[in-house]
Amino acid sequence: MNLGTIFSLSTLLNTVNTSTIVILAALGCLMTDQAGIMCIGIDGMIIIGAFAGAMGSWLCGSWVMGLVFALAAGLLSGLFYGVLVIRYHSDEFIIGVAFNLFAQALTTFLLRTLIGQSGSFHPTTGEVVKIPVLQLGRVGDTQVQISIMVLLAWFLVLAMWVFLYKTPQGFWLHASGEHPESLRSVGRSPEKQRYFASLGCGLLCTLAGAYLSMGYLSTFTENMSASKGYVAVACVIFGRSNPLIVFFATLLFGFIEAAGLRMQGFIDPTLTATFPYVGTILMMVFLALRQRTRRGHRAAK
Amino acid sequence: MSDARKKYLLSLFSSILMALVIGAVIMAVSGHNPLEGYAVLITGAFGSERSIGNTLYKTAQLCITGIATAVASQGGIFNVGGEGQMYLGAIASCWLGAALNGTSPWLAIPLCLLAAILAGALYAWIPAILKIKLNISEVITTILMNSIAIYFCTYLANGPLKTTEKGIVSGTASLDRAFRFSRLIKGSNLTQTVFMIAVVTLLVWYLMSRTTTGFGMKLTGENSRFARYAGLNAGMLGILGMLISGAMCGMLGMFECFGLQTRFKTDFSNEFYFDGMLVAMIMQYRPLGIILMSFFFGALKIGAVSMQSQTGISSELILIIQSVIIFFMAAQEGLLASLGRHSSARRANRMRGGVKS
Numbered sequence: 001m002n003l004g005t006i007f008s009l010s011t012l013l014n015t016v017n018t019s020t021i022v023i024l025a026a027l028g029c030l031m032t033d034q035a036g037i038m039c040i041g042i043d044g045m046i047i048i049g050a051f052a053g054a055m056g057s058w059l060c061g062s063w064v065m066g067l068v069f070a071l072a073a074g075l076l077s078g079l080f081y082g083v084l085v086i087r088y089h090s091d092e093f094i095i096g097v098a099f100n101l102f103a104q105a106l107t108t109f110l111l112r113t114l115i116g117q118s119g120s121f122h123p124t125t126g127e128v129v130k131i132p133v134l135q136l137g138r139v140g141d142t143q144v145q146i147s148i149m150v151l152l153a154w155f156l157v158l159a160m161w162v163f164l165y166k167t168p169q170g171f172w173l174h175a176s177g178e179h180p181e182s183l184r185s186v187g188r189s190p191e192k193q194r195y196f197a198s199l200g201c202g203l204l205c206t207l208a209g210a211y212l213s214m215g216y217l218s219t220f221t222e223n224m225s226a227s228k229g230y231v232a233v234a235c236v237i238f239g240r241s242n243p244l245i246v247f248f249a250t251l252l253f254g255f256i257e258a259a260g261l262r263m264q265g266f267i268d269p270t271l272t273a274t275f276p277y278v279g280t281i282l283m284m285v286f287l288a289l290r291q292r293t294r295r296g297h298r299a300a301k
Numbered sequence: 302m303s304d305a306r307k308k309y310l311l312s313l314f315s316s317i318l319m320a321l322v323i324g325a326v327i328m329a330v331s332g333h334n335p336l337e338g339y340a341v342l343i344t345g346a347f348g349s350e351r352s353i354g355n356t357l358y359k360t361a362q363l364c365i366t367g368i369a370t371a372v373a374s375q376g377g378i379f380n381v382g383g384e385g386q387m388y389l390g391a392i393a394s395c396w397l398g399a400a401l402n403g404t405s406p407w408l409a410i411p412l413c414l415l416a417a418i419l420a421g422a423l424y425a426w427i428p429a430i431l432k433i434k435l436n437i438s439e440v441i442t443t444i445l446m447n448s449i450a451i452y453f454c455t456y457l458a459n460g461p462l463k464t465t466e467k468g469i470v471s472g473t474a475s476l477d478r479a480f481r482f483s484r485l486i487k488g489s490n491l492t493q494t495v496f497m498i499a500v501v502t503l504l505v506w507y508l509m510s511r512t513t514t515g516f517g518m519k520l521t522g523e524n525s526r527f528a529r530y531a532g533l534n535a536g537m538l539g540i541l542g543m544l545i546s547g548a549m550c551g552m553l554g555m556f557e558c559f560g561l562q563t564r565f566k567t568d569f570s571n572e573f574y575f576d577g578m579l580v581a582m583i584m585q586y587r588p589l590g591i592i593l594m595s596f597f598f599g600a601l602k603i604g605a606v607s608m609q610s611q612t613g614i615s616s617e618l619i620l621i622i623q624s625v626i627i628f629f630m631a632a633q634e635g636l637l638a639s640l641g642r643h644s645s646a647r648r649a650n651r652m653r654g655g656v657k658s
Contacts, residue, residue, distance in 0.1 A: 088636055
């Protein structure tokens with residue numbers, strides 16, 4: 001095995017593609033984290049988005065309608081999370097974990113009941129129309145193509161950074177998590193900011209799901225989110241909710257997964273499948289250790 | 302009965318009722334008769350000797366996984382990783398069991414049990430130590446470690462530990478017939494392991510609610526700083542809860558393989574741990590409640606299987622019903638507060654009047 005096969009152009013493309021799912025979901029998660037109601041339920045939102053997207057795209061024969069379906073489901077999921085956590089003060093962790101199990105069961109139930117298929121979705125007529133891909137020509141023997149969702153995700157990272165750090169609305173969102181009472185004292189409702197965050201989280205996560213079932217793949221599979229939502233949460237914790245650092249963390253995750261795929265010729269694929277998860281845990285350990293030594297330095301001073 | 306407990310029981314039963322109604326609505330919307338659906342479900346759970354056996358075994362399974370969730374939570378750690386701990390316990394015991402083929406079961410079974418317990422506990426120790434020492438969220442690490450364990454065990458069962466027997470595509474070498482647990486009711490899943498599960502469940506229940514260690518764990522889980530001021534080793538107690546939890550999951554992994562399979566198979570579990578975890582969450586980690594409600598949810602789960610085969614209603618419906626119960630239970634305080642805001646204001650007025658007179 002030489003390093004050339006791992007650090008190749010196609011690995012880079014794979015990195016970009018796989019990380020996009022995590023980027024979009026992480027952007028949603030960090031909005032709720034900024035508002036002080038961190039959503040663990042994003043894995044469930046991803047799978048709901050994947051299901052709604054695939055169904056919309058298949059039923060209407062257009063990827064735009066797929067996105068519309070997914071985003072509508074996202075608004076509903078975000079509203080559901082918001083009402084339970086903000087209005088009824090439910091525990092975020094319990095709701096998050098229960099929501100993930102609920103979403104998995106619901107999408108599986110719907111696939112089996114509405115379509116009558118189990119495992120994965122194989123339409124007998126029509127197909128799941130994919131989100132368009134930009135052809136950027138050939139380099140060597142690799143066809144360079146990037147889904148427009150990848151570009152959208154990158155744009156959203158920048159937009160989120162500008163929103164959070166350069167606009168008053170972003171400041172209010174942050175304040176609703178950090179100092180809700182001060183926000184209230186200047187006449188702004190922290191609850192409103194939190195609803196905004198959970199709706200945004202729903203939209204971004206279902207967008208990630210739609211990309212999963214209509215861009216990265218072109219079908220819906222039961223449990224296809226494969227804990228990527230939890231990876232996104234880990235990336236948000238790692239990047240302390242700063243979109244740019246979170247983006248870096250998701251790219252790192254994407255690279256580990258893509259490198260794992262490249263190594264399948266040398267190492268058993270079921271073993272390389274563990275790499276992204278091991279990598280995510282190591283990333284969190286690294287961050288925690290660094291924070292601890294920093295704290296130690298500060299104490300020594 | 303205390304007021305708080307009465308309120309809790311009331312909200313529990315109303316949540317279950319509402320969730321069952323929602324389940325009925327889902328059945329009706331998907332074109333089935335809900336009454337027929339629930340009727341088939343009940344006969345599916347209790348209709349024959351075989352189905353009663355299956356229901357009892359499912360109850361035992363929910364008890365041990367539910368108590369495993371609860372014991373870790375009592376120490377303040379939310380173990381979402383029981384599935385992975387179960388896989389490691391299963392493969393460790395099956396590997397050792399196959400290596401000991403031909404020896405006395407009196408030697409082999411205790412050793413395999415030890416291997417399963419150690420593997421499960423060790424795998425639970427990692428997220429526990431990360432949480433206690435480095436404050437890394439255990440929900441994330443445990444759920445990611447589930448995926449790692451399942452992939453890793455799949456790799457082992459298809460690679461280094463794969464059986465050399467002919468005609469077997471995947472799985473470890475088969476276990477000696479003398480090592481396998483026999484079934485108590487023919488054709489059902491009820492095996493001798495149910496007694497061991499009962500003993501372990503009761504022991505851990507006793508530890509949790511009747512010993513100082515259990516009380517210390519409870520203090521730690523509720524407020525670790527307070528527990529530390531009270532002179533308790535909060536970190537140790539948190540880790541202890543996770544070790545017991547992991548050990549129980551590892552043990553169940555062994556029981557599944559030695560009782561129902563003949564070897565380690567990669568698909569021996571169908572997310573069994575999460576079923577028990579949901580019961581524990583519904584019962585808010587109260588051990589006695591978990592043991593009692595396991596029977597109800599065990600019957601639902603087993604009934605759902607025949608409901609699926611007879612009426613075509615997917616058994617996932619039960620998972621939906623369970624998570625809806627959790628949503629209701631988690632939101633109950635807020636729901637009751639917003640419903641009762643008016644009446645509680647009146648009651649407060651009355652109370653103030655009472656103090657004056």
